[in-house]
Amino acid sequence: xxxxxxxxxxxxxxxxxxxxxxxxxxxxxxxxxxxxxxxxxxxxxxxxxxxxxxxxxxxxxxxxx
Amino acid sequence: xxxxxxxxxxxxxxxxxxxxxxxxxxxxxxxxxxxxxxxxxxxxxxxxxxxxxxxxxxxxxxxxxxxxxxxxxxxxxxxxxxxxxxxxxxxxxxxxxxxxxxxxxxxxxxxxxxxxxxxxxxxxxxxxxxxxxxxxxxxxxxxxxxxxxxxxxxxxxxxxxxxxxxxxxxxxxxxxxxxxxxxxxxxxxxxxxxxxxxxxxxxxxxxxxxxxxxxxxxxxxxxxxxxxxxxxxxxxxxxxxxxxxxxxxxxxxxxxxxxxxxxxxxxxxxxxxxxxxxxxxxxxxxxxxxxxxxxxxxxxxxxxxxxxxxxxxxxxxxxxxxxxxxxxxxxxxxxxxxxxxxxxxxxxxxxxxxxxxxxxxxxxxxxxxxxxxxxxxxxxxxxxxxxxxxxxxxxxxxxxxxxxxxxxxxxxxxxxxxxxxxxxxxxxxxxxxxxxxxx
Numbered sequence: 298x299x300x301x302x303x304x305x306x307x308x309x310x311x312x313x314x315x316x317x318x319x320x321x322x323x324x325x326x327x328x329x330x331x332x333x334x335x336x337x338x339x340x341x342x343x344x345x346x347x348x349x350x351x352x353x354x355x356x357x358x359x360x361x362x
Numbered sequence: 363x364x365x366x367x368x369x370x371x372x373x374x375x376x377x378x379x380x381x382x383x384x385x386x387x388x389x390x391x392x393x394x395x396x397x398x399x400x401x402x403x404x405x406x407x408x409x410x411x412x413x414x415x416x417x418x419x420x421x422x423x424x425x426x427x428x429x430x431x432x433x434x435x436x437x438x439x440x441x442x443x444x445x446x447x448x449x450x451x452x453x454x455x456x457x458x459x460x461x462x463x464x465x466x467x468x469x470x471x472x473x474x475x476x477x478x479x480x481x482x483x484x485x486x487x488x489x490x491x492x493x494x495x496x497x498x499x500x501x502x503x504x505x506x507x508x509x510x511x512x513x514x515x516x517x518x519x520x521x522x523x524x525x526x527x528x529x530x531x532x533x534x535x536x537x538x539x540x541x542x543x544x545x546x547x548x549x550x551x552x553x554x555x556x557x558x559x560x561x562x563x564x565x566x567x568x569x570x571x572x573x574x575x576x577x578x579x580x581x582x583x584x585x586x587x588x589x590x591x592x593x594x595x596x597x598x599x600x601x602x603x604x605x606x607x608x609x610x611x612x613x614x615x616x617x618x619x620x621x622x623x624x625x626x627x628x629x630x631x632x633x634x635x636x637x638x639x640x641x642x643x644x645x646x647x648x649x650x651x652x653x654x655x656x657x658x659x660x661x662x663x664x665x666x667x668x669x670x671x672x673x674x675x676x677x678x679x680x681x682x683x684x685x686x687x688x689x690x691x692x693x694x695x696x697x698x699x700x701x702x703x704x705x706x707x708x709x710x711x712x713x714x715x716x717x718x719x720x721x722x723x724x725x726x727x728x729x730x731x732x733x734x735x736x737x738x739x740x741x742x743x744x745x746x747x748x749x750x751x752x753x754x755x756x757x758x759x760x761x762x763x764x765x766x767x768x769x770x771x772x773x774x775x776x777x778x779x780x781x782x783x784x785x786x787x788x789x790x791x792x793x794x795x796x797x798x799x800x801x
Contacts, residue, residue: 310646310650320660320664323664323667325660325664327664337654341650344650345650348513348646349539349540350541351541351543352543
């Protein structure tokens with residue numbers, strides 16, 4: 298996952314918004330659809346965790362420990 | 363006046379003079395410097411008046427409100443002002459002036475005007491707000507952007523307060539499973555130490571501001587308490603200048619403090635403060651879900667479009683091939699038809715040419731015939747000119763002898779011979795009588 302150290306909730310939500318807009322505009326090449334969807338799911342999980350989990354747990358999940 | 367009076371007699375004299383000269387009821391406005399509810403239910407107070415600078419006292423009087431009056435008036439007062447009758451309040455009361463031989467001068471409170479106190483409190487709040495406005499910091503906290511994530515909460519409250527417990531309970535057991543990190547900064551939330559204590563808590567938080575998303579100031583529940591303790595300029599200024607959004611939940615239904623005006627968000631109770639935080643996170647959650655829905659829908663649309671494009675291709679390609687095939691076939695047919703008719707056309711052309719030649723020849727022949735015919739006619743005319751018949755008609759005649767010889771000379775004839783002379787319209791048979799030679 299990209300920028301795992303610096304990623305903030307606000308940045309993640311912005312990225313999600315951008316992804317949604319790109320896909321809605323049909324600007325995503327079909328080859329990139331799967332990776333983009335995967336990225337979106339990871340960001341969504343990250344954002345949801347921010348709301349529902351203690352940050353240390355989130356950190357653990359992100360660094361895969 | 364040599365009579366010597368006992369103390370009682372003197373005081374009794376003062377009392378009777380006072381009772382005679384000040385026997386009415388008087389509206390008095392003054393500051394309560396002491397206020398105490400005794401165990402017998404009576405309310406004991408002290409009124410003071412300060413000089414213009416507010417430094418030194420220029421008047422003081424004890425006052426009493428008997429239990430029966432207090433029990434009737436104090437709930438009304440508290441309901442109207444949100445304040446207990448306490449030291450520091452400025453009040454307007456209806457009093458009678460009393461003098462007791464043993465206890466001395468005292469005021470008996472028989473009524474109280476809460477609207478005056480309310481007005482005084484409002485005026486004080488207004489002054490503080492005007493000061494904040496003049497300092498340019500009134501709106502500072504209210505204009506802070508609300509962070510999307512309000513998770514790390516600095517709480518200013520008294521540790522044991524029911525309100526703090528309610529707040530933590532509400533946050534901890536929210537229906538959406540939101541996680542909040544609360545950190546308590548204990549402070550005195552009632553009484554004279556409020557200002558200093560809350561200020562100190564705010565300063566501590568300010569130093570660790572990066573570790574928090576917002577500040578919550580709550581106190582709470584229980585009896586109506588002294589809200590005006592929070593109405594100080596220093597406290598209001600500190601809240602206004604906090605770098606984090608401040609949520610206050612210190613009031614009650616109809617009460618408000620200066621902090622309610624400067625804080626980012628004001629709520630009524632600690633529970634409401636917790637609800638506010640939960641709702642804020644809920645908005646985020648909803649937004650996340652909306653993004654998820656949009657992304658999923660867009661992905662489905664993208665995939666569907668690709669599939670449709672593919673389907674169009676798969677149905678279109680065979681048709682396109684069929685169409686191309688048909689067109690090629692027609693071209694071939696056309697070519698072969700042209701090839702098939704080409705020799706015929708050549709033959710036809712040859713036939714035409716022959717026909718043309720034939721006609722040319724025929725015309726030439728006819729021309730020739732006509733020309734020949736012309737010559738023949740000329741000849742015929744010329745022949746006519748030499749036709750004996752014509753000569754006969756003109757008067758010439760032909761004479762033959764009996765043997766049928768044409769007589770061209772008199773020498774051919776003998777007298778007595780029968781000659782046959784042909785004229786145009788018949789033949790004369792004559793006998794020669796004489797012959798004359800020469801003309």
